[in-house]
Amino acid sequence: MSDDFLSLSRDKWRELPAGGEILGRTFSGDLLELDDASLIAQWRVMNDAAQIPDVRGWFHCLYSDLFAGRHVVEVGSGFGFDGIHFLAQGAHWTFSDLVLDNLNLVRRVVDFLGLGERASYLQVENERSFSGLKGERADAIWAIGSLHHAPFDIARTETLDLLRHLKTGGRWIELTYPYERWLREGSLPFSEFGKRTDGERTPWAEWYDLEKVKRRLFPSRTTTILDFTTGGGNFGWVDLRIGEINPDMRSSPEIGLMDYPAIAMNKASLKTSAKEWRLVCPNRIWWYGMSIDLKAAMQKLGPRPFPGLSYAVDLELDVQIGSVGVVLAGDHVDDFVGRERVLDARPSAHRVTVMTYDDAEPVQLLVRNTMHGVASQVRIRSATLRFAA
Ligand SMILES: C[S@@+](CC[C@H](N)C(=O)[O-])C[C@H]1O[C@@H](n2cnc3c(N)ncnc32)[C@H](O)[C@@H]1O
Structure with missing residues (x-):
C-alpha cells in the first residue's frame, strides 16, 4: 500500500519547484539532458531565485554556523538548494529523495562545484529506506516541504527510522503547511489539498502544527527551539532539539x-x-x-x-x-x-x-x-x- 503511494509520489516529484516563488516547476530529467555548462548555468539561475532573504536566505543565514562541520540528513532534497548551500559552508550532507533523477542532478552539481567529499546520497525506495542509513549518527534532520507530502503513518515510519540515526541532542527541523492554511484553502481531504498547494499531480499534502510534528516523533522527548509561521502565513517552521530518543513504541492509544x-x-x-x-x-x-x-x-x-x-x-x-x-x-x-x-x-x-x-x-x-x-x-x-x- 505504502509502496503504491510512494510510486505515485515519485511520479509527481520528478518535477520540482524551480527556485524561489517565481520560476514555476521543472523536471529534473530535462535538466539532466543538458551538458555540464548549461546544466550548471540553469541550476544557478534557479538557485539565485531560491536564495533571496524572504525565501531561503533567512534560514541559510540562521543555520550556516550551526551546521558547519556537522552532519545533516536531508529528507526530500529536490534540486539541492539547501544542502549545496550548507555543504559550501562546511557541513557534511546526506541528500535523500524519492526520485533518482533528482539525486543524480544534485550529484552532478555537487561534483561540478567540487563539494563531493562531504556529500552522500540515499534514494528513498520505500518507507523503510532510512533504516539503511550508515555511519555515525547525524546532528540534524532537515525536512523542508517533504514529509507533509506523505500520509501521517508513512511519514511516521520514515521519522522513526530517521530518529534512530540522530544523535541525542540533535535537531529536527521541518518546513510544513500550517493548519490555518489548510482551513483557509477549504479544509480539503489531504489527497485534494496537495493539488491546491503543489499542482494537479500532487497525491498528498497534510497540515502540521507543532503538536502534530511532535506526535510523529513520539515518544522521543523534544525541546521546542522555534515554532512560527513564515512565507506570508503559508509555511510553518518547526525546530526541535531531540532529547532522549525512544523510537520503539510504534503506536500509542x-x-x-x-x-x-x-x-x-x-x-x-x-x-x-x-x-x-x-x-x-x-x-x-x-x-x-x-x-x-x-x-x-x-x-x-x-x-x-x-x-x-x-x-x-x-x-x-x-x-x-x-x-x-x-x-x-x-x-x-x-x-x-x-x-x-x-x-x-x-x-x-x-x-x-x-x-x-x-x-x-x-x-x-x-x-x-x-x-x-x-x-x-x-x-x-x-x-x-x-x-x-
Ligand atoms: C516540494 S519538494 C521540496 C524539495 C526541497 N526540499 C526544496 O525545499 O526545494 C518535495 C520533495 O520531497 C520529496 N518527498 C516527497 N515525499 C517524500 C517522502 N515520503 N519521503 C522522502 N522524500 C519525499 C520529493 O521527492 C521532493 O523532492
Whole structure:
C-alpha cells in the first residue's frame, strides 16, 4: 500500500519547484539532458531565485554556523538548494529523495562545484529506506516541504527510522503547511489539498502544527527551539532539539472524550452531544464553565508504558465570543497540573493541545472564561486523551 503511494509520489516529484516563488516547476530529467555548462548555468539561475532573504536566505543565514562541520540528513532534497548551500559552508550532507533523477542532478552539481567529499546520497525506495542509513549518527534532520507530502503513518515510519540515526541532542527541523492554511484553502481531504498547494499531480499534502510534528516523533522527548509561521502565513517552521530518543513504541492509544460526562459549573449554559459541547461561560473573568471528569478515560488509557511520559488532550474548538482557557487539573479546580491555554474568538477553528507537567496525573479537563466583562462562548468539536513526550 505504502509502496503504491510512494510510486505515485515519485511520479509527481520528478518535477520540482524551480527556485524561489517565481520560476514555476521543472523536471529534473530535462535538466539532466543538458551538458555540464548549461546544466550548471540553469541550476544557478534557479538557485539565485531560491536564495533571496524572504525565501531561503533567512534560514541559510540562521543555520550556516550551526551546521558547519556537522552532519545533516536531508529528507526530500529536490534540486539541492539547501544542502549545496550548507555543504559550501562546511557541513557534511546526506541528500535523500524519492526520485533518482533528482539525486543524480544534485550529484552532478555537487561534483561540478567540487563539494563531493562531504556529500552522500540515499534514494528513498520505500518507507523503510532510512533504516539503511550508515555511519555515525547525524546532528540534524532537515525536512523542508517533504514529509507533509506523505500520509501521517508513512511519514511516521520514515521519522522513526530517521530518529534512530540522530544523535541525542540533535535537531529536527521541518518546513510544513500550517493548519490555518489548510482551513483557509477549504479544509480539503489531504489527497485534494496537495493539488491546491503543489499542482494537479500532487497525491498528498497534510497540515502540521507543532503538536502534530511532535506526535510523529513520539515518544522521543523534544525541546521546542522555534515554532512560527513564515512565507506570508503559508509555511510553518518547526525546530526541535531531540532529547532522549525512544523510537520503539510504534503506536500509542487515544481515547475520545466526547462521550464522557461534561458538567456545567457556576450556572454556565452547557449543551452536550456526542458531536459537540456548546458552552456559554459565566459572565465573570476566570470563572469556570465546565469540567470533564477524566478518571474513567484515564483508566481506559491504562498505565504509562514507561516512566517520564506526560498526558495530553487534543482539542478542536470554535471560540465564538470572548476568550476561553483550557487546562488539565487535579481534584481541585485550582490545582492545575499543566499550563493553561488561552484562546481568543476568531472565525476559524482552533486546534490546541493541553499537557500535564512531567509526573502529574490529570483528574479533570476544565474550560473557563478568560475575558473581562463578556460571557465567552465556545463550541468544542473533539477532545482526545493520549500520552505525550
Ligand atoms: C516540494 S519538494 C521540496 C524539495 C526541497 N526540499 C526544496 O525545499 O526545494 C518535495 C520533495 O520531497 C520529496 N518527498 C516527497 N515525499 C517524500 C517522502 N515520503 N519521503 C522522502 N522524500 C519525499 C520529493 O521527492 C521532493 O523532492
